[in-house]
Amino acid sequence: MKITLIFFSLLLVGFFTNQESFSQESDLFCKDGKILVYRINAEKYACLNPPTAEKWYDSGIAEPVKQLSSIVSIHPEKMTSSAPLPEAAFGPQIDFSKGYFVDEISDDLYWVTDGAYQGMFLVTGKGVIAVDAPPSIGQNYLNAITEVTDEPITHVIYSHSHNDHIGAAVMFPDDAIIISHKWTAEQLKIRNDPNRPIPTVTFEDNYTLDVGNQILELAYHGPMHDPGNIFIYAPQQKVLMIVDVIFPGWVPFKDLAMAEDVPFFLYAHDQILEYEFDTLIGGHLTRLGTVEDVKIQKEYFEDIQKNAGIANQQVDFMAIGQEVGFENLWLVFQIYADRITQQCADSTVPNWIGRLGGADLFTYDHCWKVSESQRID
Numbered sequence: 083m084k085i086t087l088i089f090f091s092l093l094l095v096g097f098f099t100n101q102e103s104f105s106q107e108s109d110l111f112c113k114d115g116k117i118l119v120y121r122i123n124a125e126k127y128a129c130l131n132p133p134t135a136e137k138w139y140d141s142g143i144a145e146p147v148k149q150l151s152s153i154v155s156i157h158p159e160k161m162t163s164s165a166p167l168p169e170a171a172f173g174p175q176i177d178f179s180k181g182y183f184v185d186e187i188s189d190d191l192y193w194v195t196d197g198a199y200q201g202m203f204l205v206t207g208k209g210v211i212a213v214d215a216p217p218s219i220g221q222n223y224l225n226a227i228t229e230v231t232d233e234p235i236t237h238v239i240y241s242h243s244h245n246d247h248i249g250a251a252v253m254f255p256d257d258a259i260i261i262s263h264k265w266t267a268e269q270l271k272i273r274n275d276p277n278r279p280i281p282t283v284t285f286e287d288n289y290t291l292d293v294g295n296q297i298l299e300l301a302y303h304g305p306m307h308d309p310g311n312i313f314i315y316a317p318q319q320k321v322l323m324i325v326d327v328i329f330p331g332w333v334p335f336k337d338l339a340m341a342e343d344v345p346f347f348l349y350a351h352d353q354i355l356e357y358e359f360d361t362l363i364g365g366h367l368t369r370l371g372t373v374e375d376v377k378i379q380k381e382y383f384e385d386i387q388k389n390a391g392i393a394n395q396q397v398d399f400m401a402i403g404q405e406v407g408f409e410n411l412w413l414v415f416q417i418y419a420d421r422i423t424q425q426c427a428d429s430t431v432p433n434w435i436g437r438l439g440g441a442d443l444f445t446y447d448h449c450w451k452v453s454e455s456q457r458i459d
């Protein structure tokens with residue numbers, strides 16, 4: 083892995099200092115000695131064996147990929163290949179015939195995952211507290227609980243309102259107490275979704291749940307992802323769960339994981355670091371997180387903020403207007419926003435491939451959100 087990273091770093095240095103000597107950038111994205119080409123008519127990228135690639139070049143079907151920026155962010159939807167994942171992006175093996183993985187973090191606090199989504203539950207001695215109910219895990223969440231305890235589920239906590247994290251909550255017992263932030267409850271009343279029962283207990287700033295031998299401290303620190311997303315902290319185990327904000331080993335999903343308030347999303351990193359925790363449950367992807375993962379993601383967004391700021395200063399709106407005319411203002415704005423976002427992505431991506439999974443895929447979208455926030459927030 084280290085050798086790959088060193089090789090990769092050398093390639094990047096070569097690319098930025100002397101493009102002529104940087105002829106193997108395709109190795110960054112294709113495996114088994116294949117090289118990346120651009121298929122002209124299909125408007126897609128593809129990995130080919132070198133002899134095939136030569137034939138395709140000769141017949142005009144494809145052309146060599148010359149610019150790293152052209153594959154990392156201009157048309158990410160056309161990519162048929164991606165940068166190799168860093169070791170940090172991998173988690174425990176999931177037995178896919180079983181469909182889920184459950185493990186005790188400590189003191190009767192467990193996490194359950196299907197490799198894409200994560201839930202948490204605590205066995206209290208007087209019933210089980212379940213946090214979230216991702217539909218992708220579904221009934222396997224119940225299987226995971228019965229695998230470790232006979233106690234019934236007495237309490238359910240919603241981390242926030244989104245269907246992909248709580249859309250299987252209807253499977254829990256009807257008499258379970260459901261707890262959420264008041265705005266999550268308000269949103270769910272409007273959604274009127276039978277799969278997401280309305281919470282029976284809500285709070286505004288803080289709520290302590292003390293059941294049997296377990297304690298959970300729930301807190302609201304602002305709309306960091308969704309108007310009612312909360313921090314769920316187990317002080318005895320030093321486990322913090324906050325969903326859709328931190329993605330250990332990976333960059334967040336597109337557009338800051340659909341955060342509704344960019345400044346609050348960025349601020350969330352500092353707020354999380356105020357907690358004393360050893361383990362973070364982010365709700366997504368392959369593994370649990372640590373304090374270091376939060377610091378790394380914070381550094382990633384500081385890089386984006388810096389590069390978006392420079393691009394916002396350097397790209398000249400009036401010059402674009404003079405170039406294409408001011409008759410269609412949306413055209414001027416479209417080119418203006420694209421150039422800022424592209425410059426930000428080009429400056430950021432090379433620093434993060436090899437550190438966070440998906441940096442080549444979603445950095446452009448994060449640059450767009452952050453640069454636009456810098457202009458309007």
Ligand SMILES: [Zn+2]
Pocket residue numbers: 242244247307308325326
């Ligand atoms: Zn969400």
